[in-house]
Amino acid sequence: METKIYNAIQDINTIKETIEDTKVHYRGMYLMCFLLGTYNMLRYILVMTFMLHPTWMVCMSISVYLLPALLLAGYICIYRSEKKYSNKYYLSLLCIWGIIAIAIPVGAMLINFLQFFLATGDNGLGGGSSMIYASFITNFSGILLFSIFMIICAYSFSRKYLVGWAVAGLFGYMILTSSFGNAGVSFPFIPGQPEAEIPYHNLYGNVVTCIGYFVLGVYIRHKERGEAGDEHR
Amino acid sequence: MNIDNIPEAFSVTLRLKIISSLVSSSKTFNELRETTQATQGNLSVQLTKLETWGYITSSKVIEKKRTKSTYELTSFGLSQFEEYVALLQAVLDSNMS
Numbered sequence: 001m002e003t004k005i006y007n008a009i010q011d012i013n014t015i016k017e018t019i020e021d022t023k024v025h026y027r028g029m030y031l032m033c034f035l036l037g038t039y040n041m042l043r044y045i046l047v048m049t050f051m052l053h054p055t056w057m058v059c060m061s062i063s064v065y066l067l068p069a070l071l072l073a074g075y076i077c078i079y080r081s082e083k084k085y086s087n088k089y090y091l092s093l094l095c096i097w098g099i100i101a102i103a104i105p106v107g108a109m110l111i112n113f114l115q116f117f118l119a120t121g122d123n124g125l126g127g128g129s130s131m132i133y134a135s136f137i138t139n140f141s142g143i144l145l146f147s148i149f150m151i152i153c154a155y156s157f158s159r160k161y162l163v164g165w166a167v168a169g170l171f172g173y174m175i176l177t178s179s180f181g182n183a184g185v186s187f188p189f190i191p192g193q194p195e196a197e198i199p200y201h202n203l204y205g206n207v208v209t210c211i212g213y214f215v216l217g218v219y220i221r222h223k224e225r226g227e228a229g230d231e232h233r
Numbered sequence: 234m235n236i237d238n239i240p241e242a243f244s245v246t247l248r249l250k251i252i253s254s255l256v257s258s259s260k261t262f263n264e265l266r267e268t269t270q271a272t273q274g275n276l277s278v279q280l281t282k283l284e285t286w287g288y289i290t291s292s293k294v295i296e297k298k299r300t301k302s303t304y305e306l307t308s309f310g311l312s313q314f315e316e317y318v319a320l321l322q323a324v325l326d327s328n329m330s
Contacts, residue, residue: 011317015249018253
């Protein structure tokens with residue numbers, strides 16, 4: 001009897017491990033999309049609030065220091081909750097892409113932090129031209145990451161048209177940057193700057209990295225539910 | 234199905250792994266090889282046996298000038314698998330009580 005029980009346990013473990021290895025989980029992927037979408041949206045709102053009310057330094061401090069820390073905490077929570085699934089391919093995907101996506105804002109936060117305390121005593125927000133350059137780099141890296149994630153989704157779901165969308169998204173940003181430069185939509189609400197403009201590429205980048213992640217997250221969630229439904233049939 | 238009369242399909246770990254892999258969706262030969270970590274020859278032999286016994290079906294498609302075999306669990310295979318899992322559960326439950 002003991003041998004039978006031992007064999008039964010062994011077989012159940014084999015079945016469980018194999019099913020977990022072959023099962024595809026998308027939960028972490030869409031949670032990451034919602035997390036990054038929320039992060040980008042909050043950051044944009046805080047930056048815009050700071051532009052409208054330059055004395056509200058707290059908005060910029062939250063955007064530069066607190067939000068990346070919360071983003072990192074959110075990512076760790078998602079990764080830990082997904083770690084129980086033993087699908088190594090899925091975990092590596094979440095790990096590699098997630099680390100890159102999180103490393104950029106967290107790295108920027110650390111640089112600002114070090115600048116503030118160690119080197120120049122600067123508040124880390126930069127001056128005019130460095131601010132524009134930093135904004136360009138942030139937007140470009142954000143769109144690039146979004147496009148990479150879309151390409152990963154295209155291969156995961158066998159939906160090759162997503163590759164086209166990813167390339168179009170990136171190409172659109174490049175065209176806007178090279179064709180229009182710093183030209184943009186009039187934004188006369190900034191105190192003392194009645195002729196201020198929000199560059200087209202900046203607006204485009206923020207729309208893609210805020211709304212784009214939410215749309216992609218909803219798409220992945222819908223896809224997962226669809227596949228779960230197929231499995232039950 | 235009872236504990237003294239387990240079908241041959243479940244008596245070898247590799248066959249059990251193959252069937253478990255196919256529960257969620259169909260898989261190609263290479264995907265099965267990655268999941269089971271079996272050698273090409275051994276996997277091929279076990280797949281042929283399972284197909285002969287009616288647990289799985291295979292289909293071949295030509296993709297980029299190469300033949301790709303895809304394997305799928307039959308309804309008979311799925312019902313036998315469910316029955317086997319229920320049997321394992323019963324064995325463990327009887328030991329617990």
